[in-house]
Amino acid sequence: MKSVKPAGMIAAFVGGAGFAIGLGVSGALQPKVIQGFLDVGGAWDPTLLVMFGSALVTFGALQQVARRMRRPVLADRFAWPAQRPIDAPLVGGSALFGVGWGLAGVCPGPALTAALWNGSVAVFTVVLVATIAVVDRVVGKLDVEDSCG
Amino acid sequence: MSILPVVGGVLMGLSAGGVLLMTGHLPGVSGLLAGIVGPDRREFGWRLAFVIGLVAGGATLAAAYPAAIPATIIPWPRAIAAGILVGIGARVAGGCTSGHGLLGVGRLSWRSMVATMTFMAAGMIAVAIGRHWIGGL
Numbered sequence: 001m002k003s004v005k006p007a008g009m010i011a012a013f014v015g016g017a018g019f020a021i022g023l024g025v026s027g028a029l030q031p032k033v034i035q036g037f038l039d040v041g042g043a044w045d046p047t048l049l050v051m052f053g054s055a056l057v058t059f060g061a062l063q064q065v066a067r068r069m070r071r072p073v074l075a076d077r078f079a080w081p082a083q084r085p086i087d088a089p090l091v092g093g094s095a096l097f098g099v100g101w102g103l104a105g106v107c108p109g110p111a112l113t114a115a116l117w118n119g120s121v122a123v124f125t126v127v128l129v130a131t132i133a134v135v136d137r138v139v140g141k142l143d144v145e146d147s148c149g
Numbered sequence: 150m151s152i153l154p155v156v157g158g159v160l161m162g163l164s165a166g167g168v169l170l171m172t173g174h175l176p177g178v179s180g181l182l183a184g185i186v187g188p189d190r191r192e193f194g195w196r197l198a199f200v201i202g203l204v205a206g207g208a209t210l211a212a213a214y215p216a217a218i219p220a221t222i223i224p225w226p227r228a229i230a231a232g233i234l235v236g237i238g239a240r241v242a243g244g245c246t247s248g249h250g251l252l253g254v255g256r257l258s259w260r261s262m263v264a265t266m267t268f269m270a271a272g273m274i275a276v277a278i279g280r281h282w283i284g285g286l
Contacts, residue, residue, distance in 0.1 A: 004172045004195045011171035012195040018164030019176070019217045024210040024217030026157025031221045038269070038276040050154040051161070051248065058162025059255040061174065063169060067256040074174035079192075084243070086263050093242030094249070094264040098271025100234025103279065103286070104223050107235060107246045108178035112200055113207040124232045129186055131236025132179065136187030142240055144184035148275065149257020 008074035020113040026051035029114050038102050067071025082143070165252060170198065175256075177248025178203075179239035238268075 004012070027033045027047050036045025043072050071077055082091075101107050106124050115125040168176045172195050172227075181196045183189070210217045223231070239245040242264050243255060253261020279286025 002254030004203040008172040009198040012198035013202040015164045015168035016199035017206040020203045020206025022157040022160030026154040033155045038272040041277045047154050051158040054155045054158025055162040058159045062166025066169050074171045089241045092259045093238045094267035095271040097238030099275045100231040100267030102272035102275030112203045117218045124228040127232025128236045133186040144189045
């Protein structure tokens with residue numbers, strides 16, 4: 001089942017490090033920055049929007065390249081997500097996610113990045129990981145293959 | 150306005166795109182975590198490598214740019230509640246800010262656009278209530 005070659009693991013590591021540094025440099029590790037972006041009724045902080053826009057354009061371009069490739073550079077095949085409908089779990093789950101994100105100003109990526117350097121983020125991270133472990137066993141057939149399809 | 154969010158965003162896009170081009174996988178963090186701690190761990194190697202990379206990135210920031218590391222202390226009841234909501238929500242929705250917001254929208258997925266607009270709206274409502282109605286957020 002494994003399709004990623006050993007060198008691909010190194011690429012994943014480098015990608016994770018770059019992603020984390022990008023998050024940090026843009027300010028997105030700060031709960032205040034996240035909540036400032038979500039505070040549309042108050043002092044609005046556009047930082048997250050600028051970061052997101054830049055990331056989207058950049059990733060979008062690379063993704064267009066990937067779509068035209070027969071196979072990845074260091075793996076056997078692309079794991080493109082299956083097509084799925086817009087359904088109640090998508091909307092309901094996203095609503096729950098959004099409330100949690102607004103409450104703490106943290107989401108999974110920044111949490112893992114900063115957990116070792118902020119005790120409260122560490123608490124969030126441990127609870128997040130435990131919750132995922134439980135949810136994936138209680139709710140059947142959840143797709144781990146980046147279901148952003 | 151500072152150019153840093155642009156620089157950071159470009160680096161994130163390059164990193165996520167790089168992972169896709171090299172490994173063939175989309176690094177949405179919530180799905181990625183599920184592939185490490187959930188029952189389906191068929192390809193956990195690249196996922197674990199990415200997570201270790203995130204932590205290494207954090208270490209780099211702590212050493213070279215400590216202002217990036219959050220100093221905010223989230224009250225623990227809030228951190229726990231948020232961890233549960235984010236965990237359930239992301240898995241049920243099949244993605245989070247990275248999975249849907251960046252990677253899905255970046256792939257022009259209608260599904261991810263709906264997810265992203267929904268979680269942003271929900272977050273905005275939560276902050277509006279928490280800051281301007283109940284107060285304290």
